[in-house]
Amino acid sequence: MSANTTYIEKVTQKESNLKGLPKVLAIIIALTAITFSVFHLYTAGFGSLPSWQQRAVHVSFGLLLLFMLFPFSKKKGFKFYDLIPILLSSLVLAYALFDYPAIEYRAGQPNSMDIMIGTLLIILIIEGVRRTNGILMSILITFFLFYIFLGPYFPGLLGHQGYSYKKMIDTLFISTSGIFSSPVYTSSTVIVLFIIFGSFFLKSGAGKFFIDFAFLLVGKRRGGPALASVASSAMLGTITGNGAANVAITGAFTIPMMKRIGYSPKFAAGVESVASQGGQLMPPIMGAAIFIMAEMTGVPYIELIAYALIPALLYFLVAGIIVYLQAGKLGLKGASDEEIPKVTEVLKRLYFFLPIAFIIGLMLMGFSPIKAGLYSIFLTIGLSYLKRENWMSWRDVLACLESAAKSSMIVVSACAGAGIIVGSVVLTGLGTRFSRLAIDISGENLLLLLILVMVASIILGMGMSTVSAYVILAVLAAPALINLGVSPVAAHMFVFYYGVMSGLTPPVAITAYTAAGLAGSSPNATAFTATKIGLGGFIVPFIFVYNEALLLQGDTSTIALSVITSIIGAAAFVFFLQGYLIRETSWGERLLFLAAAITLIIPGILTDITGVALLIAGILLQIFKKKSDELVAEQVQKKLMG
Template sequence: MTAASPDKSVLSPKFLLGVGFVLFQVWILLNPQQPLFERPVHLVFALLLLFLYQPLSSESLSRPVRIAIDAAMIVATLGVGAYYLLEFDRLTTRMENVSPVFDLDIWAGVVLVALLLEGARRAVGWILVGVLAVFIAYAFWGNLLPGWLSFRGFGLDAAIEISTMTTAGVLGITTSTSVSFIFYFIMFGAFYSAAGGGQLFIDLAVRVAGRATGGTAKAAVISSSLMGSISGSAVANVVSTGVLTIPLMKRTGVPSHRAAGIEAIASTGGQLMPPIMGVAAFIMAEMLNVPYARIALAGLIPAVAFYLALLLVVDLTARRDGVRAMTAEEVAAVDPILPRLHLLLPPLILIGALVSGYSAAYSAVIASVSCFVMPFLRRNTWIGWSALIDGLREAPRQAAEVAVPIASIGLVIAVAVQSNLALKFAGSLVALAEGSIFLSLALAMVGCIIMGMGLPTVAAYIIGAVLFVPAIQNIGVDPLAAHFFIFYYCVLSMVTPPVALASFAAAAVGDAPVMKTSWSAFGLSLVAFFVPFSFIFDPAVLWQGTAIEILLGALAMLTSTALWAIAFAGWCGRSLGWTARAVIGASGLVAVIAPAGSFAWTIGFVTGWAMALAVFLAARRRAPLTAKLAD
């Protein structure tokens, strides 16, 4: 074990602090504490690590000034932590809106909010800070706004109390989810990747799909779906798998922007793929007060349909554009899979523990420990101390980069709920849609996409759930379907121009034009773009109903999204004209949205597949004739 630089040293403050973060999380899992102890300490760890791993980088400031500012941030974070520990007894026994708010509470609250704003800026950029600033301003000056937006506003005492002194606001559901779920699954993803699991996924995908038409692109889709379901972060997945899959695609003739776009959408879709899905899925479970396993089960059919449709688009466009498959020599150059197959055990252990009834956090810890046991089952996969160190470094760092932004979103929830903005927004949306369920859903869809531009999925989902879910439920939509509808569009916003974080990351990795990459990824995302509407009209696709209804719903979704994919690829044995694409696309869209077995679904299904089959058979008849004329 070597330490080439202070950043890599096991004695560096950031590494030791990260190990402390991991140990703290394991300790509170085994010995649960009061929320007003667990959540502030968790947040202090996250802020400290964020400021250490992402020091101030402004070029307009001299290095000594930057160091001084970072030191002040760290000291202020420690001060906030000391406040919560010293005032723990008072904070846990006080009565909200009755007990007094002291000057110390105000100072600590203001400092914490400032730290969260700066932490959010360093973690995800200015857009989230702008959103937070708007809600903070609304909390104080909402009385200046017209119409239904107007409310009396909060005083400083009330604002601090609801934001930082109770198990609401920044110490509410968002931080609770980070403490209870997110940290442990991020830890598992980091440990599994360090133990060689990420490389195994890529190599396995190459072995399975490399020799097929468009094999490298299919391998990217498969590996990114597997790794994305574990990492839970589109950008992190792009960076970790894209460095291998994008160059691989480019070598077989896939243009750089398309290779980057495929990686972006495949990595983004990992947040939709059970068993782990994305961070937002855990928050959904908390908001709906249902077991996470219920969320994962509901997401299974749509996620499978999404990835099968994406694979179909990749296959058809490769045939259309003449993209070559990998050669036998290129596939053979990949390390053998069989001697490493035991490395698939940690994800299986995770799934098995969840199915067996263990809590999500406990299951993730068991699976995390197995990541450093399974490699020693065979001599060829033995790992050294460096793998453990990498996992211990990456797990708390990644957790901190998630914990701080989503804790800051607690400010949005506190203001939106306490000001009654959420309910008033829901009422105005229903009024604007004039009772039309399609218009209400379309407005919510657009709102989620706009909010998701530049925000992490989890941040966009939380805001969307607060503002849009009540409105959708007001028109009679089931709560699970309403949340999944918002969740899907917030996920897809990661590849929606003009601001698409996953696409931007993929373009940087693949040295591709940014906007061409964004539009390419967005085009590929269209195979799933209208799937959320089916959640509303056919609950069977979310695993609600009898076994027969669920089976029919699954088959209907798979075949309907396939039609949609054919239309977007523009190929069905030969290039499709615009008329054929329009007919197949419109039929597929109707079949995707309409409930399985309904009259509308039957018309769409029959019309679309009849047109696709006619084009395919015409192409097959023409092929022998062309070959005969050539002879």
């Protein structure tokens, strides 16, 4: 695109996926998106609207933009009937702006207009969710709506007395227990702000820096491009908070390099998928769900990211070791000198770490995440002027505001849809009933309950965003875990992890499919490979549930010992999984490594000593066989030469 291309021309080209979209509407979409971002920046800086109104404006304004961006049919593109939900969303927005605070005064006794607007909003949310998050979540929301009325027809613990339509509208629309509950509150204040921050951060040149920094650190090592993919995606993914988006940013560079040094297309795509999806697990930002978790658990955000650090490092450690061992198995080398960026060029751009450090520093000083995010946006814009090619013009600023608003739509609709589910659970008391039912099915066996929740989390996450899956399971499954003695933080982290991991598991694995497209590999083969590489993400939640020292619960010595044994145990698990350490492993050696991993993961001095002994035995066997192989090769060579 030429330097003379106007901002409006860029906008029009960006909207080319909406077939039949008039140019004038493309301009209106751009202005609407920018206004959406400016509204949230303004309320972050000068104070939000009253709580209910802030949330209602956020959702209705988001729906207005959503229906501009996502037509009824992707194949047919934008048609005249797509104006209908746009106009209806405008009506809801006007109602939230101009009939407040009278709406709140009618809590418990909604009038006919409240019922009409509330009904309209629910329909718009379900349709918006269908367009952005898929049909599965919209069906799930509809089911929970009907459950409010059909409770008397459900058997046993799932049954309830049933509620009137008026009561449903009062709960879902007028109160802050339904649509405008915790997910939308967090979305309207914190999440959108950090999405805006991420947009400016990437525009400032941070994406390229993180890739260069990762290649400088590990690029020349065995399997270097794959290791760099893991490292750069861990750093960048915490900013984007979206696995598929992260693949698009880093994968376009790392996947071709992995293929060039000898990794198969499906393995290269699998590595990028695991690393990119795992970015949501890596502090400090971790995507949208962590902010909602802070609101739902009452645990400050700054504490949650501290608790999440060690499990995230274990996740990426497992992925990194798998990549390294696979390179050894295939005899691969690292990147060439020409492909490694110059040290001086990378060191000059270390200032890109400042915005992240600034966010953490401000929150440690007592600033709210809202203020920390807001001030970091301005810092990021200022830092862009340190390198001429990254300078942000006013057009770039507008483009970032527009891009951020568009990126927010999936989160806004997901949070609003999840709010309907939360409201129906609160109104019907389903949370308590479901918790009791899950405990009964598991026979009060924690391990069995954890497995059931894991499966439910993965299945739910296949058809929806991490935010949606987390919120639903946080109100349904997490209480069951808590009732069996799991701490609230561990319970919520558990369901969050599997909501993230669902992006890798077939038959619906959006992140893996995105990477497969870049690698030219089979989507399902890539998803299965990614699942294998990401197995660390499947076992880590079980580890921290049974050993909460990994979530920084306990004294320093206990935490330190747990971290060390978990790292060694994770490495042993990879040796079992890969069937390779310094040579191909026999099944006997693999079972030794598996036994070592299991015993090291279980807390206790006796199990730790046993695990280390088993691991050492497996390593010594590998060394002995390696030397034996070398001796045999040497003797064969002598015979051939003799």
